[in-house]
Amino acid sequence: MKPLGPIPAGFATLDGELAIGGHKASDLVAQAGQTPLFVYSQERIAARVAELRAALPAQVALNYAVKANPYGPVLQVMTGLVDGFDIASGGELAMVTAAGIDPARVSFAGPGKRDAELEAAIAAGVTLNLESEGEAERALAIAARLGTVPRLAVRVNPDFDLKGSGMKMGGGAKPFGVDAERVPALVRHLIAAGADWRGFHIFAGSQALDAAAIAETQAQTIALAARLAAEAGTVPPKVNLGGGFGIPYFPGDVPLDLAAVGQALGEQLAQLPPELAGTAFCIELGRYLVGESGVYLTRIIDRKISHGEVYLVTDGGLHHQLAASGNFGTVVRRNYPAAIASRFDAPVEEEANVVGCLCTPLDRLADKGGFPLV
Ligand SMILES: *Cc1c(COP(=O)(O)O)cnc(C)c1O
Numbered sequence: 250m251k252p253l254g255p256i257p258a259g260f261a262t263l264d265g266e267l268a269i270g271g272h273k274a275s276d277l278v279a280q281a282g283q284t285p286l287f288v289y290s291q292e293r294i295a296a297r298v299a300e301l302r303a304a305l306p307a308q309v310a311l312n313y314a315v316k317a318n319p320y321g322p323v324l325q326v327m328t329g330l331v332d333g334f335d336i337a338s339g340g341e342l343a344m345v346t347a348a349g350i351d352p353a354r355v356s357f358a359g360p361g362k363r364d365a366e367l368e369a370a371i372a373a374g375v376t377l378n379l380e381s382e383g384e385a386e387r388a389l390a391i392a393a394r395l396g397t398v399p400r401l402a403v404r405v406n407p408d409f410d411l412k413g414s415g416m417k418m419g420g421g422a423k424p425f426g427v428d429a430e431r432v433p434a435l436v437r438h439l440i441a442a443g444a445d446w447r448g449f450h451i452f453a454g455s456q457a458l459d460a461a462a463i464a465e466t467q468a469q470t471i472a473l474a475a476r477l478a479a480e481a482g483t484v485p486p487k488v489n490l491g492g493g494f495g496i497p498y499f500p501g502d503v504p505l506d507l508a509a510v511g512q513a514l515g516e517q518l519a520q521l522p523p524e525l526a527g528t529a530f531c532i533e534l535g536r537y538l539v540g541e542s543g544v545y546l547t548r549i550i551d552r553k554i555s556h557g558e559v560y561l562v563t564d565g566g567l568h569h570q571l572a573a574s575g576n577f578g579t580v581v582r583r584n585y586p587a588a589i590a591s592r593f594d595a596p597v598e599e600e601a602n603v604v605g606c607l608c609t610p611l612d613r614l615a616d617k618g619g620f621p622l623v
Contacts, residue, residue: 250600251617252500254586257541259293260593267590269544274590277546284548285565289318291326293542298330301534304511306518310531312356314492315341317535318543324348327538335378335489335533339366342375356489358404358450360424367391376400378450378489380426382435389442401439402447402487405432405477409469411454411493412462425452429473433480440483448485448528449474456495456536460506463493464513471517471525478524487529494537498572499583505537545570546590547614549623550606559601561623566605566612576611587615595621 266273270290272280277288301311312333315324319341325348327334334345337359345355357370358378367384368391370377379385379401392399406428410420427435432449439446451470457463467490474488494505518530547565554560567574575582587603589595597619605612 250597250619251584253584253588253615253618254499255497255502256586256588257293257497259290259296259541260544262594265592265594267544267588267593274544274546274593278548284546285563285569286546287320287543287569288546289320289323289539289543294323294326294539295330297538297542300507301537304507305532306511306515308518308530309490309514310529312489312531312533313538314533314535315345318539319344321348323539324350331538333531333533336375339363339369342366342369342373346373356402356447356450358452364391368395371395371397371399374400376402376447378402378404379435379439380404380424382427382431385435385439389439389444392444398443398445400447401444402450402489403427403432403435403439404450404452405429405473407451407453407470407473409453409466409473411457411466411491413459414454414457414462414493414495420453426450429477432477433482436477436481436483446483446486448487448489449477450489450491452489452491452493452533454491454493457493458495458497458502458505460509460513463505463510466491466493467510467514468517471521474528475522475524478528484524484526485528487531488525490530490532492532492534492537494534496536496540498585544590545573547605552623558617559599561601561603561620562606563603563614564606566607566614567609568605568607570605570614573614574605574612582613582616584615584618587618589620589623592621592623598622 261268263273269288310332312335313327313331314335316337333354336357352373352375356376360380404426406423406426453466470490547563549561551562571577573585598621601620603615
């Protein structure tokens with residue numbers, strides 16, 4: 250038997266079934282009318298934001314990285330909970346606009362922004378986190394044509410990465426941001442061109458569970474921002490410190506020590522260098538805000554045996570849950586959290602493989618997990 254990932258806190262049992270926000274899984278399926286479905290708990294999202302607010306220094310603004318879950322009702326819930334929104338495409342710009350979010354609260358990062366996406370963002374008053382000098386020139390030209398002053402920040406490719414992170418977004422050659430040593434010249438150019446320079450965006454990695462590594466990266470990020478500000482000869486209005494707070498996916502993963510991260514950041518901000526006097530700070534989080542608030546419910550369509558192994562065949566799969574299938578960024582496949590929702594508190598009775606409905610051996614949701622009988 251292979252272990253399953255840890256079920257996040259906050260999911261209860263009601264009449265033997267998994268309950269989400271006080272609703273039994275079977276009732277949620279009946280309400281949706283079909284399977285599969287995603288269910289998100291507004292309570293869990295609000296609880297997570299409250300934990301963050303309690304742990305982080307009060308002067309640090311909290312942004313939601315929309316790509317973690319751009320579902321309209323989730324954005325609506327976030328509107329009242331977080332300070333800003335980070336988007337990564339023109340499609341996400343349309344989603345935040347549809348959710349009624351003020352574009353002044355939105356910043357737009359991501360390599361490969363098309364001219365039409367730059368134009369829509371500039372026209373709306375969204376801050377662009379520029380990924381290159383070439384993108385800066387296109388943004389300035391579009392703003393000139395529109396007759397607007399663009400809000401432009403520079404995404405920095407830092408000369409360090411977030412240690413222990415699942416995905417490294419900095420350190421060495423990267424498609425993200427502008428190499429640190431070229432940033433001061435670009436900042437001076439943006440200001441000379443009449444742009445509303447908004448500051449720096451420095452995102453060094455994702456999915457880190459180690460508080461000490463996050464604290465070290467935040468200290469390096471602040472030091473780098475100060476150095477770049479000194480070289481550019483101007484105080485950045487804002488520094489986006491990135492995020493990278495991870496959540497447990499796999500057996501043995503231990504939740505991030507949020508209090509330790511908050512305390513270290515508080516100490517950093519209490520002794521800011523003069524180059525950052527008056528700078529506002531924010532962090533941007535995606536999965537940490539929403540990843541443990543949702544459940545993917547699929548129906549077991551068939552239970553079959555092949556060469557002695559049990560296969561629970563569901564009506565879902567990797568087309569909805571690519572990461573859980575092991576086909577997104579993992580080298581060795583391990584099991585995500587998975588459970589039989591209709592018998593949530595029942596003991597383990599058999600070993601089974603949970604698979605999706607696609608005709609590919611890649612479509613697996615759990616390998617040799619221990620489950621109650623269905
Ligand atoms: C993906 C991404 C995020 C969110 O990452 P999480 O690890 O989910 O918090 C934040 N900022 C940028 C620039 C990203 O690309």
